Amino acid sequence: MEIYLVGGAVRDTLLGYPVHERDWVVVGASPEMMLNLGYRQVGKDFPVFLHPHNNEEYALARTERKNGRGYTGFSIDADANVTLEQDLQRRDLTINAIAQAHDGQLIDPYGGLADIAQRQLRHISPAFAEDPLRILRLARFAARFAIDGFTIAEQTLTLMRQLAAADELAELSCERVWKETERALATSSPVVYFETLISVAALTPWFAELQTGHAQPAFIRALVAATTLTDSVAIRWVAAVSTLNSAAAHALNQRLRVPTELQILTEQAQLISVQQLEQAPAELILQHMNGADCWRRPQRWPQLLMIWQAQGLSTSRVQVLSRAMQQLQTVKASDLIASAAAAGQVLQGTEVGLRVNQERLRLLQQAL
Structure with a gap:
């Protein structure tokens, strides 16, 4: 049994980003072996396990084969004979398909290191086009890494256009679409996410209202x-x-x-x-x-x-409207009631709300 650090943790370390979570792939193991070692299986059918002490995810090396539509239409093979290279090949981008052994050695069968050096986001194989979610995911990566000078390889853009034209984006759930969009909006260049979707004709069906003929x-x-x-x-x-x-x-x-x-x-x-x-x-x-x-x-x-x-x-x-709000927030119903009482008046019921509104209006007129 061999264990490798994979995916975003390796990529982000190479790019100098902090690593917030680590994913591991286990080669040459079975579910029974993992359970005997104290790992806890996540779900019934998916070969992912939680470490008994730190809860990090350890996934059995696996291959995936398209057998339906959408991002869930895959069959999984997590046999103990699946190799590390086979597991890495099912991933989306070369920069996400670099593994690190326990001694620090990097295993890079698909040229991820070269693509990092050349600032390229490039698919690993034509199987990229089997999962419509990858359009949104890659657009998000383009937004995240635009600040580092990354661009999408032309061959990959071609695959994205083909995938968008296949109408499988409609198979995605709104929750997955919003999650990818939300994560893209949190990047330093969220506009790249939408520009990428525009460039590969992938605004429909989810973002059809953003379709426009204007250049900007x-x-x-x-x-x-x-x-x-x-x-x-x-x-x-x-x-x-x-x-x-x-x-x-x-x-x-x-x-x-x-x-x-x-x-x-x-x-x-x-x-x-x-x-x-x-x-x-x-x-x-x-x-x-x-x-x-x-x-x-x-x-x-x-x-x-x-x-x-x-x-x-x-x-x-x-600035004017911001300062005005700060002033208006000082208006308190209790103060107005007390002030009216001091003048021998009783302020109650709907009159309180009206007086509060009048005082806010007076202060706002002064501020403007």
Whole structure:
């Protein structure tokens, strides 16, 4: 039995990135051997085991054969005779198919080291085109490693186009699509993810609303701007999606089942245009603050301001509206009730809410 470190841990070490989790492949072992050594099997049919002490994942070397549609249509062979090279061959990219032995020796049967040196994202074999999820996964890798100068090999782009044209992307679950998208949005160059999908004609069926004839559509410009402002996945996504019309943004969010808070932010961001917001009177701005429930959820206003800023709202206006919110948050119903009582008045019921709103409006008018 031989054990090798594989995948992202090896790749990221070679690229100088911190390693947060390690995956291992075990060659020449059976499930019975692993169980006898104290490993705990994950699931009933998949040959992955958890280490008895550190819970790291140890997978039996395996091969995969396409026998259906989508990313789940594979049969698995985890026989003890499966070699390390066979296991590595089933992986997607050469840079993910480098193994490290216990003595530090690197096993690189498919040229991953050369591709790291040449900054290439390249598929291992034509079997790459058997799994539609790999389109999204590779687009995410392109986004993550764009900062290091990585680009996708032309032959690999050709396979991605063929896979997209086969209509198997529709076989993916919305959860998997959103997970890959969310991870791409967290990278330093999330725009590369969408540019890659555009370049291989893979926006449909999941991102059809982003299809446009413009060289640099509004959602791309907003995403680029949001990326310079924040690393928040929520703000990056909403800044981009809320440039669509409301029906298209709603359809996209619903199809991907994005978190409810992101859907709410999208709706709120679309209620007023950036052009209107530059000159909007205090009454209209306060209406939007109230509608976004900013008093119970104070994080929403800074988020909305950043979304609007990514869409072109001037920095000076953002600063004014940010300071105004800070002032408005000082308005307390209890203070107004006490002040009224000191003047011999009784403030109660709906009158309290009206007085709070009036005081917020007064402060907002002053701020503007």
